[in-house]
Amino acid sequence: MKLATWNVNSLKIRLQHLTDWLHSAQPDVVCLQELKLEDVKFPRDELAAVGYASVFSGQKTYNGVAILARSPLNDVQMGIPAFVHEHKRVIAATVDGVRVICLYAPNGQAVGSEKYVYKLQWYAALREWLKDELTRHHQLAVLGDLNIAPEDRDVHDPKLWEGQTHVSEPERAEFRALLDLGLKDSFRLFEQAEKSFSWWDYRMVAFRRNAGLRIDFILLSEALAARCTSCAIDKAPRKLERPSDHTPVVVELS
């Protein structure tokens, strides 16, 4: 079973990239973020035509999350139950016995800003919810754009980023709190190249300079981590014309 996450930065613009990638990568489950479209505009039929069922929670212009799967998606839940908010950042569903949670974490804008405070509140609510979810679902995967670079090795230039959002200590503490629930960062279960990133700024030819961050993750419960045989970042879609600024992360489970 192959699970993937990809922040597409507008599904409307990236639909062709997505369907091409589904064809070449052959994932069983894909979590998408930053759809930037209303549910009535979600390309359900186009995705069904290439073999994927979908559940989605979108809104105009901002945010928006979806799960695609080749098997039926059951017990769909949108949002964090105890954190009611208009932002569409969370969707969950069960596929082939695996509880799949798709997340688009708040950006946080700048340390100390209102949006930063909201980001930390969102993470506090997420942590409590996932703690509960892990008692209900043995086989649980959390996939998405978490907007935190957990360690300095996940940052192209830690000195440049020092004290910025995505790397601040309270954000990193929230990431570690997810690991403390028993979730594993699947990427770090395996040997990886140095300077492996999942996002690169559109500006300053950042991709060519590999000036990126690793902020997209697949976290696995212990039962799923035991089944995990690989985790990789697929940089190919970032090299296309008009790419998303993020690229897919993929795990394989036995």
Add this chain to the structure above:
DNA sequence: ATGGCGCGCGCAGCGCGA
């Protein structure tokens, strides 16, 4: 190196992302 990009909205230029 402090923004140069790319998106949505909507028709000019701004908010936002990370």
